[in-house]
Amino acid sequence: MMREVAVIGVGLSRFGERWNAGLKELMAEAGVAAIEDANVKSSDVEMLFGGTMASGRFMGQEHIAALMSDELGFRNIPAVRIENACASGGSALRLGYMSVASGIHDIVVVGGVEKMTDVTSAEAGTALGGAGDQEWELFQGITFPGLYAMMAKRHMHEYGTTEEQLASVSVKNHDNAYKNKYAQFHKKITVQEVLDSKMVSDPLKLFDCSPISDGAAALVLAPLEVARKYNDTPIKILASEQASDTLRLAARESLTSIKATSIAAQKAYKHAKVSAKDISIAEVHDCFTIAEIMAMEDLGFYDKGKAAKAVENGETRLNAGISINTSGGLKGCGHPVGATGVKQAVEVVWQLRGEAGERQVKDARIGLTHNVGGSGATAVVHIFGRAN
Amino acid sequence: MEKPSAGLWRKIKPRYNLVGSQCKKCGSTYFPPRIVCKNCGRESRMEDRQFAGDGEVVSFTTIRVPPDTFKDEAPYIVGIIKLSEGPNVEGHIIDNGRKVEVGTKVKAAFRRMYVDGEEGLIYYHYKFEPI
Numbered sequence A: 001m002m003r004e005v006a007v008i009g010v011g012l013s014r015f016g017e018r019w020n021a022g023l024k025e026l027m028a029e030a031g032v033a034a035i036e037d038a039n040v041k042s043s044d045v046e047m048l049f050g051g052t053m054a055s056g057r058f059m060g061q062e063h064i065a066a067l068m069s070d071e072l073g074f075r076n077i078p079a080v081r082i083e084n085a086c087a088s089g090g091s092a093l094r095l096g097y098m099s100v101a102s103g104i105h106d107i108v109v110v111g112g113v114e115k116m117t118d119v120t121s122a123e124a125g126t127a128l129g130g131a132g133d134q135e136w137e138l139f140q141g142i143t144f145p146g147l148y149a150m151m152a153k154r155h156m157h158e159y160g161t162t163e164e165q166l167a168s169v170s171v172k173n174h175d176n177a178y179k180n181k182y183a184q185f186h187k188k189i190t191v192q193e194v195l196d197s198k199m200v201s202d203p204l205k206l207f208d209c210s211p212i213s214d215g216a217a218a219l220v221l222a223p224l225e226v227a228r229k230y231n232d233t234p235i236k237i238l239a240s241e242q243a244s245d246t247l248r249l250a251a252r253e254s255l256t257s258i259k260a261t262s263i264a265a266q267k268a269y270k271h272a273k274v275s276a277k278d279i280s281i282a283e284v285h286d287c288f289t290i291a292e293i294m295a296m297e298d299l300g301f302y303d304k305g306k307a308a309k310a311v312e313n314g315e316t317r318l319n320a321g322i323s324i325n326t327s328g329g330l331k332g333c334g335h336p337v338g339a340t341g342v343k344q345a346v347e348v349v350w351q352l353r354g355e356a357g358e359r360q361v362k363d364a365r366i367g368l369t370h371n372v373g374g375s376g377a378t379a380v381v382h383i384f385g386r387a388n
Numbered sequence B: 001m002e003k004p005s006a007g008l009w010r011k012i013k014p015r016y017n018l019v020g021s022q023c024k025k026c027g028s029t030y031f032p033p034r035i036v037c038k039n040c041g042r043e044s045r046m047e048d049r050q051f052a053g054d055g056e057v058v059s060f061t062t063i064r065v066p067p068d069t070f071k072d073e074a075p076y077i078v079g080i081i082k083l084s085e086g087p088n089v090e091g092h093i094i095d096n097g098r099k100v101e102v103g104t105k106v107k108a109a110f111r112r113m114y115v116d117g118e119e120g121l122i123y124y125h126y127k128f129e130p131i
């Protein structure tokens, strides 16, 4: 019989270009914060799941989970690294959830980390290119901005989405990041500044793209039945679902929709016994501005082709209809790829506990996280709610 | 990344001649070639399939920030092309002065892709030319 699972502790490192922090410092910053928040002893932790995409490419360091466990003082516990491209963090959370739900472990730590700024941006781009089909996409010089640019261009062709609407995603996320002390950017921007930024791969400009970042995030999970022993405000995981698809964008059924997202979302809503309308806050995977628009549609918040207008109208700002990417998202808060999926859960937990400070959404009751790997070959969706 | 030369030679037939595969059981066509048919799974019966190379642009973009291997080629146009036989294929679109749009008809051509700076090797590949 499956047990219900709660998040009892969360922690983040500051995101950004952290020149004086290596992998160990970043992991310790987030991990210690999560353990203190959960009020558990290091010796209570039974297993660690660590998400990272390319620590070998970025830092020459593999075997990250055992390293993370040792740095956090968890002696000799089993520790496993999870690599699922940019969805490594969300995938690690799902495995942590499964290990507690199954009854195998009680207290489990889920971590995510990426240290990306020690290499040149061309090297980082090549490392990230491995999230697509290396033999056919990267080999032909088709970069990640290039793949999402082709989705954006097709979305514009089919639904009349405009470059201004794409830009408004970035403006909103920078506004939210401005209120988040952990965020990489604390600078509000305008639609015109996005449009005037350097063209990367048309129609996507520099300010349509999430940055290269360093950062880590951590969560402590426990069975719901004992969660209150550690924490007064446990947050329940109502659903944890995941789906996959082809790595090659060209082989997908559609360029304007990420099928893995819709499959994972529909399963998650069913399991949580909620609908898209019940979600008041969502952290979605805005690696590029077009990705947030497609996510809003694929998650069922808006009909296909209607999301871009909704962002432009301000319907997804803080305390509007549905508050999307309250943390600042990947664009404003930063995107250390392995940490992102875990960070999304940290933000939703803060919001549901009412601890999000200046960016708190009123009466946030049910929150969703959406973490994508590559151009859509993996999607992970989690739904969270207050324990009662 | 794998050594570019290894990745080229290993897939020389599809990269030079646009040879993919077709399932003898259900008729599905694939490019690049696959070993397992998506429809038939373990019942797959795959054989080589030569594609004619004509198709139309589903989407496209210009890459202005390239990976290191293409630093001397940028900016260049890439796209997803729907081949007349069915599958969608990614590739370079040759800038021959004609305007590229969604729906533009193209024809495959065999062209220089890039020069490997270290070894001075010239890599060739299929590309698509607007007609």
Ligand SMILES: [Zn+2]
Residues within 6 Å of the ligand: B023, B024, B025, B026, B027, B028, B037, B038, B039, B040, B041, B044, B045
């Ligand atoms: Zn078949």
